[in-house]
Amino acid sequence: VRFALSSDQEALRDAARDLLGAEVDAARLRGIAAGHSGVDDELWRRAREQGWLGLAVDPARGGLGLGTVAQAVVAEALGHACGAIPFTATAGWALPALEAAGADCEVGDVLSRGLRVVVGSDHGLVADARGAHAFLLIVGGDARWYVGDAVEVLPRVSLDRTRRLAEVRACAAGTLVGPAALAEAAHEIERVLRGAELVGGMQRLLDLTVDYARHRVQFGRPIGSFQAIKHKLADMLVRVECARSVVYHAAWAREADAPDARYLAAVVATYCAAAARFVAGEALQVHGATGYTWESDVHFWYERTLTDAALLGSTPEEIRRLLSLDPLASGFVP
């Protein structure tokens, strides 16, 4: 039983942190938020250079052949920085689906041209569609591949201006990739990576809130000396650590093909979405009026967290899905 990252995974994490620390700051996020697509083109270029897109792709297809844990390491760092790129959609959903379908040509295109790919249903709401180069869409019972103008993207104003939603409509037949079930299977990986992004985001919200509670003085004392605030911070910490534990557990289960991999991905969806909403809400509350304004940076992570939580789960459908996968559903028999 070994929870710690391997030295390679640690090196990947440190490199990701360094790169994101150097690239992304509040000014950058403000620029992206005010921009045309809400996607950070420059960060995407750096992500390509780092080989992040192909981390888990088979080396025979031009990838690095690492696993879901390595992807989770990068996703967590992205969440911590509030990086505005569709890494999880491209590397955690589209590419595994294309690989499973044996769509080598499309996989090669994504890696060599650095295509941003988003996944969703025809006529559905999809995140980061505005800046996408290609689309993997569920149309009827099929998963189909579309490039560029073959999909009409109708922006829908939404909470996070660095992860915007849009309605997508296929205007051509596209290329048949395989049955829709292929995309559903790959969706399991997306859940884990979306959870990892949320872990990074929750950690950042906790960091910001701890820092604020230490320095904000009211009634002659830092507000972090009051139990009412301490207990909120402790409850945030508990959720961050439980979420981190289950995300890496689920990532390992996925790459080790453990029997409970699907169940753990469903746990990630339900737990991390609820935990993230809690952490975001408490972060905002502790920051008081300051945090409610855009003068403070908290709102970037608040908006991102609520958006990713909404994309991830804890909807009634996700919770029922979790219950249906419960290995003890038929009742515990000692």
Add this chain to the structure above:
Amino acid sequence: VDLGWSSEHERFRSAVRNWLADHLPDELRAVPYVSRIGGDDDSLFTARRVWQAAMAAAGYVGLTWPARWGGQARDLAYEVLVQEESARIGAPMAVNSAALYQLAPTLLAHGTDEQRERYLPGILDAREIWCQGFSEPDAGSDLAALRTRAVARDDALVVSGTKIWTTLAARADRMFALVRSDPSSRGSRGISFVLIDMDQLGVTVRPLSHLGGDQGFAEVVLDDAIVSDVVGARHDGWRVATTTLAHERAAMGLANYVRLRALAAELRRLTRSRGLDLIVGALLAELEAFRSLTLRSLSTIMAGAEPSTAEASITKLVWSEWYRRATDVALEVLGPEGVARWGRGARWQPTFLEARAATIYAGTSEVQRNLLAERVLGMPREVRGS
């Protein structure tokens, strides 16, 4: 990250599982409690004592202890596997658990060989039952405010004061206790970790009834009670008592997961088709995230490190609060039957009541949150009175 068990661990697990299935007596199956303070009557207590002796004889107790003291010097995963399999089959926790998981590691870390030889065998097979004398009427969460005094008389150390909320006190043969040995000291300094025979004139046990109905719970009045041993250096008892605590707490995490997982499955059956899917599903996800957390703590210990304050406090906080909320749901669903002592009330009510204790003993939820905020997140310490 590799959270799988080795084939050696898996072989051991199936051996334990088979042994338990063959040997666990019927009256001990599915005792409806999760933690250690079951409301045992005399016959159940005796059965648990005999059961621990049988487990010890089979080599399933004290697995991590050095061979010299009756153990097998195995890594902590083996202890966890025994706990998990015991929980899975519905067996109760070891009756002498305070001694096994608190005193024994303390003796191994800080005791003398003479003390180890004298006490460890009786702890292992439950021949001698121990209780923990920490809390006092005016020193609960603020344990370092304890006032029970130890003074030297002739060649011995004698203690006077009151210990309270002491689990198993009415049944115990011995007590390990924290007492103030330096009368001029305050706070955590000047405290000694002492061992006291319960069967002596200076010890009076006054039973306390409680919500869970445990007949062993008591207040213990010490009046010049003679100390048989001091563990570690005199006045160094606080350090002696706290060095091994985190380790043991983290190790119990996985066993608690298995017991609570069984409860979650029962809760699903109880709430079926009552439109509570969203509540039960959210609880289930929380419990599974807790399982991942306990695997992480286990991996910390197996890598040779002490688990952090964060891991130990989060573990305690998460499982006890989960236990409380899950049993809240059960009683709400049952309506009047939940407060009755028959039917499904007889099943759920004791569990519900035990969960009320779980968020209080071994550090209340509020104390755990303070610890996390102050020691892990670096918030300013509480303002303390004089």
